[in-house]
Amino acid sequence: MADISLSKAVRSNLLSLKSTADMMASTQNRLATGNKVNSALDNPSSWFTAQGLNNRASDLGALLDNMANGVQTLEAADNGLTAMTKTLESMQSTLRQARQDKSFQTSSFELTKVDANAEDLGQLSFSGGSVTNVVGVDLIKTGSGAISATAAKYEAPAAAGKAQVVGDAAAFDDTAAQGAIDLTFTFGGKTATIAVAADAGNTRTTTELATEIQSQIDDSDLAGKVTFTEVATGKFTLATVDNVDGDITLGGTSVDAVFGTAPADPDVPVAGERVASTGSDGKHEFTINGKKVTLTDADATAEDAVATINTALGADKKFEAFKDTGGKIGLRAIADDAGALVIDGTDKALFAAPTQSTTLKFARSVDELVTAINDSALLDGKIRASNDNGKLRIENQSTKELEVEGLSTDGKITGGAGKSDIDGNSVRSGLADQFNELRDQLDKLADDAAFNGINLLRGDKLSITFNETGTSSIDIQTKDNKTINSANLGVSTTLEASDLDNDTSIDAELSKLKSALNDVRAQASSFGSNLSIVQNRQTFTNSMIDTLQSGAGNLTLADMNEEAANLLALQTRQSLSQNSLSLASQADQSVLQLIR
Template sequence: MGDISLSKAVRSNLLSLQNTSAMMAKTQERLATGNKVNSALDNPTNFFTAAGLNSRAGDLNQLMDSMANGIQTLEAADNGLTAITKTLESMQSTLRQARQDKSFQTQSFTIDNSTASVSFSGGAFASDVSDVGPLAVTGGTYAEPAADVTLSLTSANLNGGDALDVTIETGATMEEAMASINTALKAADGGKGFTARLNSDGDGIEIVSKYGEALSVQADVAGTGFATTATDATAPTSASVDDLVTAINGNSNTKGLVRASNDNGKLRIENLSTQDLDVTVGTANAATIDGNSVRAGLADQYNELRDQLDKLADDASFNGINLLRGDKLTITFNETGTSSIDINTKGEEAINSANLGIETFMQQATLDSDTNIDNELARLKGALNSVRSQSSSFGSNLSIVQNRQDFTKNMVNTLQTGAANLTLADMNEEAANLLALQTRQSLSSNSLSLASQADQSVLQLIR
């Protein structure tokens, strides 16, 4: 083609047409891609700056997936804690129902002249308790002392375990002596467990341990009917219903485990337990009193709820992570890894009945005592406080992650917008440019045609 000579006018118009075609191709590329910078050749600074911004936006977008999974993991843990809270509240309700239930079984026994004590086996008793009844030290015939007499009364439950010395003054009548003894006893233990009264014959003094606690009495000199050597209290030949009621309700081995009362002259025994109780009154009058079936059933309900509590904690997982089992969730917030959060339970301990400090298996016998129930209720309250505290902590963590997620979304948008501002084309402008270039191309073609007419005139001369 170099051998072909073109006129100056033709060559000028051809060059103009070629430039117009090149500009049209560039404009069409911008319209097709939507970018005014499609390669580093177009604008190196804008191209590489936009590439860096888009790269960071892409990295942050990948972290958004991790944040979304983290939020779902926290929500799964929160669902578990909510269910555990409701379960703990149900366990509280079960124990309160047991606390209010008083459907203990009773049995009434006829007392004869040979009955002096009662024996118990089973029920709330860890071991058999025999011969519960009043004990007494019975003095002989009382005589007004010719000199002061000191009586030493000794019992583990009297006067702090120390001997209680009572002075019977010279010439004191039997009534005055009994009054002196009862005054000293009242000062020592409030007059609850011990008393002085007339013996069965009415001619002497009898010092009674009403609750059946061991007691010994010793006089320093003779004259009041009591021996000058220590005499231990023994069971009387018979005891009244009221004496037995007082002994059973006050004895340290039976108090709170059974309850006794006077049922129109009969001894009524109430079994304060979920287990069957064997009672022997005297030597031959025996019976079995059923346990409290309502409280026993509530103990089983409690155990079922406790089992569900642990299963709820085991099932509160998402994507293989269970915060309630002590797993750790790590969420990264930026592309360099310098900003992150570790989420786990306090001490990375599992949320279960053992770590919450509640009874892992409720024995029916635990519900025998209202005191035991109150203790379990206190433990459940502490467990509820722990769960609510952990729920609050997870809620705070969830708020942090959600805030970072919103921030990252906005940051990605900012980065992508910045990159777009550097590279995107103005479509309206490019469309107008294309229209202008098309017009210019048409004009250039016409000019080229006019320029070539001069050469055609020479051709006509040759013809």
């Protein structure tokens, strides 16, 4: 194309219009994009600086998502810990309710009159419940009391008969009767002294001698108690008036002459020896502390005599008879308040004087049994005894059934083989089940506290990066990397009903729960601190992104007001340039008209 020659004015206007058009295009691009630097060509320094700031802001923005997930993971763990805290508090409440519950089952037993000296006497024993093995409590005690026994082996009273001495010697002739007579007769603690002077006239007969001796007896302390008679010529008998226990004792220088010699063997008398017999009323009579006892020939053995004596003493006796060693009959106190033993009466001499023994056995009272049971270390906290209006009340401080042995068939305390059961505490047993249900929830809550595949309560590790270079980060995990569950918290895996039998064991479980609560709260506090750090970094990162983006914007963003004003100015300028071009063209047209 051939060059076209333009006038200087036209060419100048065209150049101005082109420049204006270029500037308008640039201004319009800025208005359209909002950026004053849209490429490295616009401003390399600002472009690359802004690009670096935006890249860092973008990297931090990507990290914000990781932080947000970390926050949600921590909140999920916190939700689990909060629920576990409430569960542990509910478990505490359950145990405290069990501790406050005192609805223990009881039974009251009547204490009969226990024979403390019975050879086969058992104990009052307890088993089951929270009692380990079998624990027995003695129904008797050892103490001091009065005791006595017969002086010799017990012999039944002889059949009723007079006490007498029969002269079985050669006849005491009348000639011998003329000499002086010296005799003494003693019976029942009374004595008659017989003194008959010699008959110088030799006229006294044996019959007259018997009359004289009887006359002196009648004037003595034995008057009415014994008689002296001639049973045959020159043969005499001295006998008691009634059947009375006791021996007649003979004395004086004339005994052998009047009655004959004493037998060498009393069981086998021979002619010329006197025969003596002990009188008997057919019974032994005496009193024990004022209660009369009579033994007859029917009480042939010591066992029979013991039974008769105890019957006479009555059911409420404080002393009892027993068979002592050597076939003797003994008397002993069977109550520690029995007091003195007083033996009196006709045959009191059967017994030795009472003495005090420190090894006697006494039946315990209800109050003494209460003390013995409550003082037993093996029963402490397992059963409790008390006096229930004279009966022994046993309280089963357990959730399991308690067995009481040592009863009669009708349920009275005798030391026998009878048994009775006392139910356990069903309230505490039910609370043990509630406790175990709550404990199971601890592990389930820990398993369900996961977010996005991470469960901090199961020991998972949460890693959060805070900057684009990875030099700032945090690792979040439970203490010692352990799972937070019932086992690691020290809560019993399964609570047996027997664990709630006594307050001591309940207090031990409460102590475990307190420690578990402290651990959970400490972990919650640790996670809370971690959450605060992450949230703080979130806020910081957001602020940094804003700062970086603002910095980038300062380098690249256009001032829309300024650019709009520039566009308006350029449009005005373009219009003026077009008018100027039109004027320049008119000059050329004027030349054309001259040519025409």
